[in-house]
Amino acid sequence: MSDHPSTYQPNSGIERWLDTRLPIIRFGADLMSFPTPRNLNYWYTFGAILAFCLGVQIVTGIVLAMHYDPSGVGAFMSVQRGIMRDVNYGWLLRGIHANGASMFFLAVYLHILRGLYYGSYKAPREVLWLLGCVIYVLMMATAFMGYVLPWGQMSFWGAKVITSLFGAFPVIGKPLTELLWGGFAVDDPTLTRFFSLHYLLPFVIAAVVALHIWALHVPGNANPTGVEVKSKSDTLPFHPYYTVKDLFAISVFMILFAVFVFYMPEALGKVDNQVMADPLKTPAQIVPEWYLLPFYAILRAIPDKLTGVLALAGALGMLFILPWLDTSKVRSMRYRPQYRLFFFIWIVACAALGWCGSQEPDGQILEGVKTFTLIDADLNSVTWLSRFASIYYFAYFLVITPVLGLTEKPLPVPDSLYTPVLSHPAGAPAGAAAAPETKG
Template sequence: MSFAWAKQYEPQSGFTKWIDEKLPVPRLVYNAIGAGYPVPRNLNYMWNFGVLAGFCLMLQIVTGVILAMHYASNTEVAFGQVEHIMRNVNWGWMMRYAHANGASFFFIVIYLHIFRGLYYSSYKAPREMIWLLGVVIFLLMMATAFMGYVLPWGQMSFWGAKVITGLFGAIPLVGEPLQVWLVGGYAPNDSTLNRFFSLHFLLPFVIAGVVILHIWALHIPGSSNPTGVEVKKESDTVPFHPYYTAKDGFGLGVFLIFFTFMVFFLPNALGHPDNYIEANPLSTPAHIVPEWYFLPFYAILRAFTGDLTIPFTGIVLIQAKLLGVIAMFGSILVWFFLPWLDKSPVRSGHYRPMFKKFFWFGLIPTMIVLTICGGAPAEEPYVMLSQIFTAYYFLHFLVILPIISQIEVPKPLPYSITEAVIGSDEVPGGTDGGGDNPQAAVQPLPA
């Protein structure tokens, strides 16, 4: 995003001028997060989660590299090495607890970031690429977290790996060879642990690369805002520094209070008790569940209990296992198509009465129920609830959202961000206020 009123970077010394000519990193940082980057003046604390996500990623990389120095990806010693880190390595317990709880807090921040984007329609033009890259980051995070969960080589690590890698076997023709190739055998073993450790170490750096693209894409159209109205003039913006660096700093402080409380007082609260038992292929846990942040998608996977058949013939078109796999991946892949499924000319949910009702009383309860069902045994009433809310989940994105984007009557938008903040602004024709201005009633999205 480039505005004529944005403050330009000016080197103050001979050294900084030389650096700016040869390798303009200070200019890049200044234009990205300094006074050279104008940001809408009305961003609320829901816009803090991008910075918090970046902090979580850095925390995971730093603690992960330190843990990797003491870990051995060997099934004979992996469980013992984790105990060695906890008991014998200086500050190893804190690194391990910070890394384990950091993953959960990372997903909390990302889920809040995603659902903020859904409510304020941050996926709409001209920010489609920002959204698409964000979904890619989420998929990479899920893969990284799953592989990391296997590394302690506890009971839930082993059996979780067996269940999830077994899903690839449902793919017709290539499924079983793909599963054997991925696992390195017919059940999780030493080869599996080595491969997962390598990928778990590598993928966070891939995520960091996609995050850079995500931020780059953000700086082209600029940040969205709670009104969904685009920046029109200088009074609509403030410099990122010091206004939002201070606001993000406060948000980070609050985040760290909760995070450190979990690390020091409830470090095992988010883990599964069975994972503190060494992996035993001959002893299946009574109830196999993934980490909490996978539970809604796990519920979708288990919602399919019957094969898709041709009526009255009994011929199976798609087995139930494959239907579950398709639905689980489809529940995330559908997010890629949101910029084209939601055709409303208004972005913010604040000005979309029908959209707001379906979001707060439809989508949010659906995700909560699916999370509960994913952590519950595969029995009634949880299976039936999973099926009902899985159906609603897909209906929300594929049917309800496109329909309400066509039929709902949005509330009048403010003429500008400044009007939304201070209550009045100059509009074309010399009148003040945009609430009664027909030009401000609906503001079409740019092509």
């Protein structure tokens, strides 16, 4: 669909004048009329929801920065007293920004899961997928640095744990960590540079999102069947069909968002962060935000620090190389029942990792399951569950995906994405002959 011809006609002299100098209205009009597969479901609204989340984070973040003091002595009070109590609607701005980060990650996880399920990462959309992976890593870095800014106990100790990980690398580890710290420990200079980068990165993300959308518009959207668009009758103009659908999805998403902001603004935060950072008092448990917990569990599952850090990086790396690991000719899991089963188990493994990441490493959580003493007397059930889930996480990408792509016999794939739309009871226009029944 990259050869989508422009249908824009300038209506006035000013529009014609601008069109020959900077065809920005034509650009917008072409985006609105972009031929989009007619069978996109609500899982395809998360891209728009993510764009909305990014906008909300940038706008609220800029206003918060006007009242924030990025210094060791001032940061905590500027947030807890200044923003939360003195600034007009400061509590609301902070509530939206802090919970907005969680909402952003919720949306990005659903967006990624959609991509995995429907095989959106496969050719010719590898670059689109890779750009998405870059956005995800940038989001993690931004969220981590943002979490440090309130300079509470969890901010400080979280920064210490995560930045110290860089020290695990031989030779470059120490200078790299000191560069991050701006000295020999997490202190004022660390806070200042994290503030600067936390302000910068969302704009970098916005730039990568622009590339992401560009890369989307070259091959055009994929769709739940995984069958490529073949003719104009497979598509609808983006506006009004998908603008309305996206706006409706954003509205529903905003209700969930508002429930967190207005009814449980602290539910996703940590109580320890209401206490000012104290380098002499380590909290009983140092845990990151929920969206980073699975990676934290992978890190802790391995006793050797460097291997743990490499496993964490490798877990992210799996997403980057996925387009080249999947050997199947069929794109969508709708037609791959076996792979779909392994995918659902992979989601359970990720959830298990998330749970393990939230537990104390030495806690004996699974009463009665602590029978692993035969294997290693010092390790508890949480550690072992993290290990099994981590192994499955990697096996899914490195073994199951390439092998099953070659061995699995997929269900029959429709020859056109139009076929399942017409065979759906709601999809057939009155009087149209329904196409033969197709799975999906």
